[in-house]
Amino acid sequence: MKCPFLLLALSAIVPLSLVSAQTPDPLDIRACTAIDNDAQRLACYDSATHRDDREAQRAADEHMRATGVFTQPDQVADVPASAPQRSLLDSRWELDPSSKLGTFNLRSYRPVYVMPVFATSRLNTAPHSPNPNNTATEPAHLQNIEAKFQFSLKTKIVQDLLGDGDLWMGYTQSSRWQVYNNGESRPFRETDYEPEALLVYGTSHELLGWNLRLLDIGINHQSNGRSDPYSRSWNRIVADIGFERGDWTLMLRPWWRIPESRGDDNNPDIADHVGRGEVTLLRNWNNQTFGLTLRHSLRGGDANRGSARFSWSVPIDGKLRGYVELFHGYGESLIDYNHEATYLGVGLSLLDWY
Numbered sequence: 001m002k003c004p005f006l007l008l009a010l011s012a013i014v015p016l017s018l019v020s021a022q023t024p025d026p027l028d029i030r031a032c033t034a035i036d037n038d039a040q041r042l043a044c045y046d047s048a049t050h051r052d053d054r055e056a057q058r059a060a061d062e063h064m065r066a067t068g069v070f071t072q073p074d075q076v077a078d079v080p081a082s083a084p085q086r087s088l089l090d091s092r093w094e095l096d097p098s099s100k101l102g103t104f105n106l107r108s109y110r111p112v113y114v115m116p117v118f119a120t121s122r123l124n125t126a127p128h129s130p131n132p133n134n135t136a137t138e139p140a141h142l143q144n145i146e147a148k149f150q151f152s153l154k155t156k157i158v159q160d161l162l163g164d165g166d167l168w169m170g171y172t173q174s175s176r177w178q179v180y181n182n183g184e185s186r187p188f189r190e191t192d193y194e195p196e197a198l199l200v201y202g203t204s205h206e207l208l209g210w211n212l213r214l215l216d217i218g219i220n221h222q223s224n225g226r227s228d229p230y231s232r233s234w235n236r237i238v239a240d241i242g243f244e245r246g247d248w249t250l251m252l253r254p255w256w257r258i259p260e261s262r263g264d265d266n267n268p269d270i271a272d273h274v275g276r277g278e279v280t281l282l283r284n285w286n287n288q289t290f291g292l293t294l295r296h297s298l299r300g301g302d303a304n305r306g307s308a309r310f311s312w313s314v315p316i317d318g319k320l321r322g323y324v325e326l327f328h329g330y331g332e333s334l335i336d337y338n339h340e341a342t343y344l345g346v347g348l349s350l351l352d353w354y
Helices: 002-022 029-034 038-048 051-067 088-093
Strands: 112-120 145-161 165-177 188-207 210-223 233-245 248-257 277-285 288-296 306-317 320-330 340-351
Touching (some): 088 188, 088 210, 088 233, 112 320, 188 233
Antiparallel strands (some): 112 145, 112 340, 145 165, 165 188, 233 248, 277 288, 288 306, 306 320, 320 340
């Protein structure tokens, strides 16, 4: 009778020992060698070395770089590595019905960067405007090297509005900081605030070898939040037309300035300097991003003005990227809307276009 009881005891002990061997203490990777099944042994090694956690974090990082969505690793861990990569505009604006992720997901919009060095060829020490209330009477004591930083985010607040359109809210803020100007207590020379609302539609039409992917219309406000004589602001009706071709993205943005009364207009000639529209051309190549933005007044003669901005970002480590920006023309900032100069900045970025 001892033998059946012994077998019964062994039948209970052996499975427990196998379970213990197959789920070892993560700190003791040697226990994984006791597992005969190849798949289970590999899973044991992954668990013991926390490979699963690293893979989930890597998937989250790749997901954010591809889409600009801030999310947790466990939210993208089930995304297959072989999933087809969507186009830039589709991944950032959820243009296809299958790409829509709902509302209130924070996304990148324009580049997010910090440039400790931002130098100009020509200082604007006495900002002026045709409105006498917005003309400085005393020159400011500025240095031609300062710092510049920008952050820019957007989020969808209504999905499938007026058909399959999505209502997005965007916000961009950029600052120029005289951080090296100790004699003037390191002031912020200019900070521009730019909220906007856009009704975005996805489409797909071929035009001269380019794929028309995005159409939107919205309202844009930009101001520097300062009092006279340094106050600058304007409101615009804007539209965007987005094209793609391989690793190239082309954005056309015309706008119409909403008129203001003559006495309240801080900058009545801003459209003749900053422009009445812009074209942005982007290329993602070898994990680098090149951007060129051109603005123009769409006028001739003395009003034939505009600007060009070139940007380049290159990977350094993980999500950290090197960033270079070169600007020439009018309107690098609102306070400089009618001031022509060349600016060069060098720094670091975390997020790229859109």
